């Protein structure tokens with residue numbers, strides 16, 4: 001254990017020659033516990049969680065939705081638990097089959113739109129306008145780039161006016177979780193009030209946005225209730241916010257530290273697709289997600305009581321040395337990459353098409369326009385997962401990352 | 413050019429041709445229903461699942477351990493299952509018929 005137990009560490013300057021200290025370095029926080037125990041027990045509001053750490057065990061448990069369910073009381077499969085602060089069920093996330101499949105079937109066509117050229121053209125325009133604004137000066141990658149791009153791109157996914165992104169950006173990066181208390185219910189109310197307004201508006205004056213689709217849709221022969229629509233939309237905002245912000249920020253940190261990788265992709269853009277998968281594996285923007293055992297069972301040879309919680313630790317699984325060669329190195333040309341960064345099984349990320357497309361187009365724009373990235377002051381975002389016998393600190397992203405994107409055009 | 417025939421869930425035959433890349437890339441480029449190729453071919457999504465006829469298994473070759481582990485938990489898996497992003501197109505495959513797996 002390092003002597004630094006804080007939830008964030010501030011530092012200054014990224015030294016390009018000492019990668020072990022670099023901003024682009026994301027250590028395998030779970031390495032020791034994974035190889036010694038396979039699981040890790042952590043405390044959470046008197047409802048402990050057994051984190052499952054190995055890739056094969058994570059996949060098996062994710063596959064086994066009958067024994068490890070998502071449809072527990074709302075908030076319980078999230079760690080830290082949100083049971084005390086939320087009654088709305090997030091959909092399709094907190095459902096089991098067959099209802100889960102009914103909601104997925106409704107949502108899937110909409111969430112596949114990122115594969116369409118017209119959708120991608122919109123994102124490309126958004127990305128280039130943002131780069132015009134931020135290049136060649138020192139900015140904060142989190143609040144000036146990632147939050148802005150995440151919000152603006154989400155307008156395309158939801159098919160709402162671009163100007164809505166101004167509202168979402170004004171909420172800041174901590175809208176759904178207050179900085180002092182991650183379980184502060186008031187923060188979530190900003191989003192709930194906003195969604196109530198949007199859903200009511202769409203009922204009165206339908207358009208071709210996502211709210212209108214949900215207001216007119218039926219699942220299993222019934223119109224959706226207000227709370228069901230809200231449960232879908234909350235997830236779209238909450239699940240796609242920190243994850244995408246970390247993915248975009250960490251990618252900039254990585255390229256700042258490893259300019260050769262940016263150069264390699266510039267020479268060989270055919271590797272952008274595998275680079276996207278590799279960066280999602282390496283960063284694993286969502287550390288883990290819980291499940292509730294519907295019966296007494298076991299994982300990794302250890303007993304799991306009925307009605308107790310486990311979590312599927314995507315971040316640990318993605319560094320499993322039994323599966324990945326050189327798991328702690330980013331190899332953007334990696335051919336075999338069976339990562340679980342977007343989950344596994346029936347609940348795999350519904351926003352993955354959007355996230356993958358956004359990262360691909362973002363890297364494409366960077367290789368076209370950006371020569372190098374220099375880093376100033378930064379503050380890392382370090383999660384702490386603690387139990388009686390083990391404590392693990394995981395860098396998941398940054399609270400702030402000052403940097404300058406130096407354009408190719410400016411160099412010439 | 414190597415001829416590859418995909419059989420989709422509606423029992424339609426799609427006759428395609430290519431001389432490089434993977435079966436998944438060929439299928440995606442031609443919008444073959446049921447082959448999505450979400451992960452771009454790095455063996456992490458299993459949205460490229462096909463069945464190979466027993467008599468063709470020898471010329472297609474064996475799945476790697478990583479692919480076999482993925483297939484173990486896929487829907488509608490049989491001993492003829494493969495993830496077709498892991499199958500490279502070559503003249504060895506001339507005229508092969510592969511069936512898109514359901515689910």
Ligand code: HEM
Nearest residue numbers: 092093236239240243285286289342343347349350351355
């Ligand atoms: C890099 C960015 C992202 C990562 C790493 C990520 C990761 C994940 C993971 C690991 C799961 C599985 C959870 C489980 O098994 O319980 C998941 C589910 C989900 N994600 Fe994402 N996500 C990302 C972006 C997004 C975006 C942009 C959206 C939408 C705007 C989104 C919406 C969802 C939804 C709706 C689910 C639940 C699917 C279901 O239960 O069937 N995600 N995500």
Ligand code: FES
Nearest residue numbers: 449455457458497
């Ligand atoms: S395309 Fe993803 S596993 Fe084959």
